[in-house]
Amino acid sequence: MSKRIVQTLTALFGEGYSLAAILAVIPVTEIKGSILCAAALGKPPILSALVAYSGSLLLCAFLALLLPKAAEKMGKIGVIARLFALFTGRIKRQADKLREKAIAEGKKADPIFFGVFSFVALPLPMTGVWAGALLGTMLGLKGKRLFGALAAGNFVAGGIVLAVALFAGENADKVFGAFLMLAAILFVLTLMKPCLKKYFIHKTRKTNRVKESAKMRK
Numbered sequence: 004m005s006k007r008i009v010q011t012l013t014a015l016f017g018e019g020y021s022l023a024a025i026l027a028v029i030p031v032t033e034i035k036g037s038i039l040c041a042a043a044l045g046k047p048p049i050l051s052a053l054v055a056y057s058g059s060l061l062l063c064a065f066l067a068l069l070l071p072k073a074a075e076k077m078g079k080i081g082v083i084a085r086l087f088a089l090f091t092g093r094i095k096r097q098a099d100k101l102r103e104k105a106i107a108e109g110k111k112a113d114p115i116f117f118g119v120f121s122f123v124a125l126p127l128p129m130t131g132v133w134a135g136a137l138l139g140t141m142l143g144l145k146g147k148r149l150f151g152a153l154a155a156g157n158f159v160a161g162g163i164v165l166a167v168a169l170f171a172g173e174n175a176d177k178v179f180g181a182f183l184m185l186a187a188i189l190f191v192l193t194l195m196k197p198c199l200k201k202y203f204i205h206k207t208r209k210t211n212r213v214k215e216s217a218k219m220r221k
Contacts, residue, residue: 023051024058031186033131034059034157035164039182042168042175052165056158059132063153066136071145115142116152123156126163128186129193 023046026037034055041051119142123135132153139149171178 020046020051020054023054027055027058028062030131030133031128031183031190033133034161035126035128035131036179036182036186038161038164038168039175039179042171043179048165048168048175052161052168056161059157059161060154062132063136063150063157066132067146067150067153070136070140071149074140113148115139115144116148118142119144119149119152120156120159123153124159124163126160126167127189128182129189131160132157 020041022044023037023041026032026040027034029036032040034052037055037058038048038052041055042048119135119139122130122138123132135153135156136149139145139152144152167178168175
């Protein structure tokens with residue numbers, strides 16, 4: 004399966020290092036999938052990682068510049084502003100509490116910056132620059148600070164995946180296949196999250212009602 008995917012990608016984008024740069028900016032693959040795909044093709048992992056990171060740096064700059072401005076403009080539109088506030092309200096309140104706690108404890112490091120950096124640095128699908136940029140924008144990061152968190156986290160994630168690719172050697176295609184499978188599973192779970200949340204809330208309430216009725220009978 005992974006070999007077919009690699010063949011499809013090479014048919015679309017070619018087998019050169021341009022493939023690494025292109026995959027590095029696609030939301031599903033990003034730098035992690037880019038390095039693994041290049042290793043699966045037999046390309047030198049270190050050089051492929053450098054090309055992929057260069058491409059992802061451009062993405063970091065683009066998102067750090069675009070998303071905060073887009074969010075600011077969307078925040079001025081009535082219905083969208085209310086939906087955005089409803090979706091991000093809880094996250095922003097938690098972020099403000101973390102900042103206040105850090106200031107009270109005399110810490111100079113911004114916990115929001117570190118949080119976005121740590122999220123992007125995870126060597127997993129769905130935790131890359133795209134998701135990190137959205138998270139950082141919701142938490143109030145923008146400009147150089149957002150770019151710094153994304154670039155630094157992406158560098159760490161790329162380094163970890165590079166080490167995995169070097170260790171995997173000829174089995175890099177299997178690792179790439181596992182990466183894509185995990186990405187698909189996480190994507191489906193993300194889409195199903197609202198339904199699962201409602202199901203477990205309903206199940207919990209039903210269980211509580213049964214327990215309450217059992218106590219009343221006793």
